[in-house]
Amino acid sequence: MPERRAHAADETVLETRGLTKIFGGLIAVNSIDLKVHKGEILSLIGPNGAGKTTVFNVVSGIYRPEFGDVFFRGDRITGKKPHQIVAHGIARTFQNIRLFPDMTCRENVMAGRHCRSTSGLFSSVFRTPGQRAEENKIRETAEKRLRQVNLWKSRDDLAKNIAYGSQRMLEIARALASDPALLVLDEPSSGLNPRETRDLMAFLQGIIRDEDVTILLIEHDMNMVMGISDWVVVMDGGRKIAEGIPEDIYADQRVIEAYLGKDDEDTTAYDVPAEH
Amino acid sequence: MEQTPLTGIGKLASSRQLHVALATAVFLLYPFMVSNYYIDIAFYFGIYTLLGLSLNIVLGEVGLFDLGHAGFYAIGAYTTAILNTKFGIPILVLLPLSALAAALFAYVVCSPIIHLQGDYLLIVTLGMGEIVRLALINNPFDLTGGPNGVFGIDFPSLGPWLVIDSSLEYYFLIWLIVGLTILGLTRLQDSRIGRAWNYIREDETAANANGIDSRSYKLLAFVLGAALAGVAGNVYASKLMCVSPESFSFWESCLMFCIVLIGGMGSIPGVIIGAAFISLFPEIFRPFAMYRMLIFGSAMMLMMMFRPGGVWPRKRGAVKYESLLEGTGRTDA
Numbered sequence: 001m002p003e004r005r006a007h008a009a010d011e012t013v014l015e016t017r018g019l020t021k022i023f024g025g026l027i028a029v030n031s032i033d034l035k036v037h038k039g040e041i042l043s044l045i046g047p048n049g050a051g052k053t054t055v056f057n058v059v060s061g062i063y064r065p066e067f068g069d070v071f072f073r074g075d076r077i078t079g080k081k082p083h084q085i086v087a088h089g090i091a092r093t094f095q096n097i098r099l100f101p102d103m104t105c106r107e108n109v110m111a112g113r114h115c116r117s118t119s120g121l122f123s124s125v126f127r128t129p130g131q132r133a134e135e136n137k138i139r140e141t142a143e144k145r146l147r148q149v150n151l152w153k154s155r156d157d158l159a160k161n162i163a164y165g166s167q168r169m170l171e172i173a174r175a176l177a178s179d180p181a182l183l184v185l186d187e188p189s190s191g192l193n194p195r196e197t198r199d200l201m202a203f204l205q206g207i208i209r210d211e212d213v214t215i216l217l218i219e220h221d222m223n224m225v226m227g228i229s230d231w232v233v234v235m236d237g238g239r240k241i242a243e244g245i246p247e248d249i250y251a252d253q254r255v256i257e258a259y260l261g262k263d264d265e266d267t268t269a270y271d272v273p274a275e276h
Numbered sequence: 277m278e279q280t281p282l283t284g285i286g287k288l289a290s291s292r293q294l295h296v297a298l299a300t301a302v303f304l305l306y307p308f309m310v311s312n313y314y315i316d317i318a319f320y321f322g323i324y325t326l327l328g329l330s331l332n333i334v335l336g337e338v339g340l341f342d343l344g345h346a347g348f349y350a351i352g353a354y355t356t357a358i359l360n361t362k363f364g365i366p367i368l369v370l371l372p373l374s375a376l377a378a379a380l381f382a383y384v385v386c387s388p389i390i391h392l393q394g395d396y397l398l399i400v401t402l403g404m405g406e407i408v409r410l411a412l413i414n415n416p417f418d419l420t421g422g423p424n425g426v427f428g429i430d431f432p433s434l435g436p437w438l439v440i441d442s443s444l445e446y447y448f449l450i451w452l453i454v455g456l457t458i459l460g461l462t463r464l465q466d467s468r469i470g471r472a473w474n475y476i477r478e479d480e481t482a483a484n485a486n487g488i489d490s491r492s493y494k495l496l497a498f499v500l501g502a503a504l505a506g507v508a509g510n511v512y513a514s515k516l517m518c519v520s521p522e523s524f525s526f527w528e529s530c531l532m533f534c535i536v537l538i539g540g541m542g543s544i545p546g547v548i549i550g551a552a553f554i555s556l557f558p559e560i561f562r563p564f565a566m567y568r569m570l571i572f573g574s575a576m577m578l579m580m581m582f583r584p585g586g587v588w589p590r591k592r593g594a595v596k597y598e599s600l601l602e603g604t605g606r607t608d609a
Contacts, residue, residue, distance in 0.1 A: 060485060086487035094485075100478035103471075104593040110468075111475050115487025117468055121496070124467035125460045131467070138468070140600045147601075156593035178487060 011038040012071075013182050013214045014059065014090075019068035021054050028054040030238035031068065036182065041208060041215045043225045045249075046235035047259055052218045053095060055235070056186055059216075060092045061085040073181065087115040091180035093171045095187045095218070101160035105151055105170055108159050109142040112177025145173040149203070165196045169203075176207070182214045183207075189221045197221060201228050226250060234258065307447050315443040317559050319515065322450035323508055324551040327528075328535035329457055329544065330504030335533065336542035337470065338497045339477030341398035344405025345532050348502035350412060350524035351378040352509025357426035357519045358419050367432035367514045371507060378506025379499045386498040390491055405529050412521040425520025432514050446515050453507060458544055465544070465590075473497055474542070534572065538579055540586025549587050 014036040021029040029051045036042045044052045057063045059070055061082040069078045072088055080088075091112065100108050117138060123131040146152045149169040154162050159170060168188060175183055188204075189197045201224055207213055219225045225232060225246065232249040234242040236258040242249060249255055307315045327349060334342045352374040359365045359373065389400045415422035432449065433439040440449055464470045475483035476490045484490055513519045535554050539546030553575075558568055579586070 062481070062485070081489070082484040083487045083489045086485065092485055094482070098479050098482035098485075100475050100482065102478060102592065103474060106597060107471060107474075107592070110471060111483070111486040111488070114468055114472060114475075119468055121464075121469060121500075124469050125463055127463060135467070136600065139597070143599060143601050152599075155597060158593060174486065 012036065013038050013073060014216065015071045016055070016059070017069050017071070019055065019058060019070065020066050021051075021058055021063055022066045027238050029058065029065070032235070032238075032240055034233060034240075036214055036216055037231075038214055039208065039212075040230035041204065041217060041228050042231045042233065043217045043219050043229040043246075044233050044235060045219060045225055046241075049237075050235040050258075051238040052235055053186055054238075056092065056184055056216075056218060059085075060090060060184060083115065086178055086180075089179075089181035090184060091175035091178045091182075092184040093168075093175050093186055093188060095190070097164075097167050097171055099159040099167055099171055099174075102158055104156050105146065105159055105162065106139075106142055106155040108170055109145050109174050109177050110138050112145070112174045113138040113141055115178055141177055141179075145177045148176070149173045165192050168192060168196075168200075172203075176213075180213060182216060184216045186218045187220060188217070189219060189224050197224055200224075204228060222250075303451055307444050312443045315447050317556065319443065319447050319450055321551060321555045322447070322454050323512055324531070324535060324555045325454050325548055326450070326457060326508040326511075327505060327532050328539065328547040328551045328554075329454070329461060330501045330508065331532040332536050332539075332542065332544070332547050333461070333473075333501040333504070334497050335536045336540075336547075337465075337473040337477065338494055339541070340494060340497065341394060342401045342498070342501070343398050343526075343529050343533060344401035344403070344408075345501070345505055346524040346526070346528035347401075347405040347408035348378045348382055348505035349509045349512075349528065350408050350519075350521070351381045351502075352506025353513040353519045353524070354412065354420060354426070354509070355506070356510040356513040357429050360429050360514075361426055362419075364430075367430055367510065368434065371432075371510050374510040375503040375506040378509065379503040382498045382502030383495065386495060390494050390498070402526070402529070405524075405526060409521050409524055409526075412524070420521075423521060425518055427518030429513050429517045429519070432511075440514075446511070450511055453511065457504060457507075461544060465542075469493070469496070477542075534576060536586075537576065538587060540589035543586060543588050543590040546586045546588040546590070 012035050014034065016032055016034040019029055019032040019034070020027065032051075032055060034042075034044075034055070044055065046052055054063065058065045061077070061080050061084065064079045069076055071077070072085075072090060075088065077085055077088055077090075100111065117134050119128075119131040119134050122128075143152065143155075146155055149166075149172065151162070151166055151170055151173065154166065159167065162170065168191070172183075172185065172188065175185075185204075189200055192200060204215060205228055208215060217225075217229070229246050232244060232246050233240060234249060234252070234255050241254050241258055242252050244252070306318065327345070330348075331342060331345045334340050334345070355374040355377040356367060356370045359370055360367060365373075385404055389397065392400060412420045412425075413423050420426065431439050431441040440446060472483070472488045472493045475486065475488055476493060480490050512523075516523075531554050535547060535550035537550070538553055539548070539550030554572075557571075558565065561571075564571070
């Protein structure tokens with residue numbers, strides 16, 4: 001068995017046990033066991049319709065699983081509502097970017113602080129000192145995150161008016177604003193050009209290095225998956241068909257079959273990647 | 277050392293203060309220059325502004341279609357009317373009570389329907405407004421007086437020394453309430469609650485995924501909107517000295533809807549303009565009264581075609597925010 005080159009492989013941040021999600025007659029996710037260790041980047045890959053996004057939606061509380069459990073830092077979070085799960089420390093982005101289009105970039109990022117603040121109706125109407133201090137804290141964090149993704153100059157622009165690549169980064173900044181322990185990214189590189197993808201990889205490696213965060217990723221860009229993952233889990237038809245370090249997954253016969261179908265003649269269609 | 281994020285908008289703030297000061301001066305002087313008739317028109321302008329502001333929370337800030345808002349207005353007015361005529365409770369004491377009654381009603385009625393989206397919610401709230409009106413007509417427990425309504429409602433008074441019984445005093449009462457409401461709502465807009473409402477309007481799934489409990493915030497909008505409509509009902513009931521079901525028809529809900537749509541969803545100045553249009557226009561063009569619906573209808577259609585955001589939409593990003601971190605050495609964090 002390949003060794004997991006995680007940074008602190010002993011601590012599990014997220015664990016799913018026998019996770020199953022059924023839509024009508026379709027078993028979208030079939031008994032998935034997943035273990036994400038602290039400080040690693042785990043990539044979930046697989047062909048279209050493999051059930052990757054469904055796993056994300058169950059973990060982030062958008063769907064309730066039929067069977068199985070989700071544990072986050074020791075707490076059972078199965079079936080909790082999305083807003084409760086964010087408060088637990090899991091922040092996510094969406095495959096098709098979901099910003100608040102007619103609000104400014106700054107307001108978008110401030111959304112991430114909502115679960116970390118508490119001001120109510122009366123303190124907001126009467127502008128109590130506590131409320132004002134909290135608002136300043138929200139603004140500071142939003143500024144920090146906007147600067148981190150180089151969007152501070154666009155702070156007063158509407159989110160719908162900035163470039164596509166910037167919108168992707170803005171969504172990540174919004175997720176990071178909640179200071180998550182686990183960042184769940186659904187195809188962050190889709191729609192990005194190679195240069196932007198490289199910047200994104202460097203950015204993700206940077207936050208893994210500098211912050212107390214773990215990343216769970218769905219990704220189709222194989223260069224990115226192989227370049228930054230510590231561990232790769234492959235899904236097909238709702239099942240987990242393989243997992244391992246990127247190099248092994250790259251050469252795994254089952255994975256190649258899942259992507260390309262069975263073919264006796266040409267199974268070496270991929271170039272074997274250079275050492276990372 | 278207190279950091280104020282508003283230092284960069286000093287100029288804007290002072291020009292805004294100037295506008296507010298000018299508007300206040302006009303409102304203070306206006307009633308002393310015109311006859312009682314025009315003071316009453318300004319009073320109804322105030323009532324519609326308050327109703328528009330209350331619906332604006334639900335429709336403008338959160339984007340929930342509520343076409344039964346007259347129901348909340350009616351609950352407030354009838355709470356005042358019944359408790360005052362039957363038990364002699366003073367009108368000003370009933371002001372918060374009417375708000376509370378309307379809010380409670382909204383909480384109970386909206387809890388089971390709050391998950392409905394778009395048009396579905398519109399239909400259900402429309403039904404709710406009609407049920408309230410029909411219930412009032414049917415005179416339950418001999419309380420509401422049926423189609424005739426309740427009459428003999430007192431003037432608001434603070435003991436014997438301040439009795440609000442003239443057009444002038446009502447004018448000041450309603451605009452004082454409107455002014456305080458605008459102050460409170462402006463502050464709410466720029467708080468985490470106002471933002472949460474807007475996030476839900478923009479994308480509810482994304483809002484949930486960012487930690488906003490959309491259900492609670494939608495309910496809060498309904499409850500707060502209903503409370504303000506209840507306040508308007510209280511003032512309206514005591515001004516007219518009687519209430520009857522026909523004052524709270526579907527048409528009233530439509531007018532409130534128009535106020536918010538014409539003015540600009542989620543825009544407080546927009547609501548004032550919309551209310552002015554709805555309440556002043558028919559008075560100014562009295563001779564064309566029979567064409568009122570025609571003109572309103574065409575105006576709405578033209579608005580939707582050429583200015584879908586309303587006359588005065590809320591402009592986001594107009595206030596430039598300065599850095600809080602620059603100079604603190606944390607900008608490269």
